[in-house]
Amino acid sequence: GNSVTQMEGPVTLSEEAFLTINCTYTATGYPSLFWYVQYPGEGLQLLLKATKADDKGSNKGFEATYRKETTSFHLEKGSVQVSDSAVYFCALSDHRDDKIIFGKGTRLHILP
């Protein structure tokens, strides 16, 4: 079945450091891929998405590229801020039903 695997957290970085959160997936066909962010005490917000191979999603300085050859969708940011502290979820939809498969989430702490 479909699944999403993302790196275990928490991840702790200093402000202005480079961020990578790894995400790999297993799916049939050509799924759409998403990164969601959850700030403390809030619901999830869509951060970025990619719908086909080699697409790059980007938003708020974050980027992720849909790599079909490695079945990956790693999240990157060149210089993180304290305000980026949150839980990040990688997710996929294979379009066969109306559900999204979420990874377990990675908690990110940014130190000033």
Added chain:
Amino acid sequence: SQTIHQWPATLVQPVGSPLSLECTVEGTSNPNLYWYRQAAGRGLQLLFYSVGIGQISSEVPQNLSASRPQDRQFILSSKKLLLSDSGFYLCAWSVASGRFLKNNEQFFGPGTRLTVL
């Protein structure tokens, strides 16, 4: 634009008491609707989803139930709460699947924090 509301925002209930959480969506029609639970320090667990009025799919057997009495209203209920029902409950919606739909991104509400004592 579309908005999604959940209430209450927080709730503290004794074990064995009933539960009713409400979710409503504005600005769209015939949405797919979802209930998730997020236990402390854990990921998202899909509880129920609905593709139309009166159509409910249950993902996990438990003492919770869901109903969709109106197109844009989704209710999560329990007759008797358990300690293990504590968590953060999230409602979400997505555009109904169609012939030309290419992605199923979901849009989340602000959540309800439930504590069962």
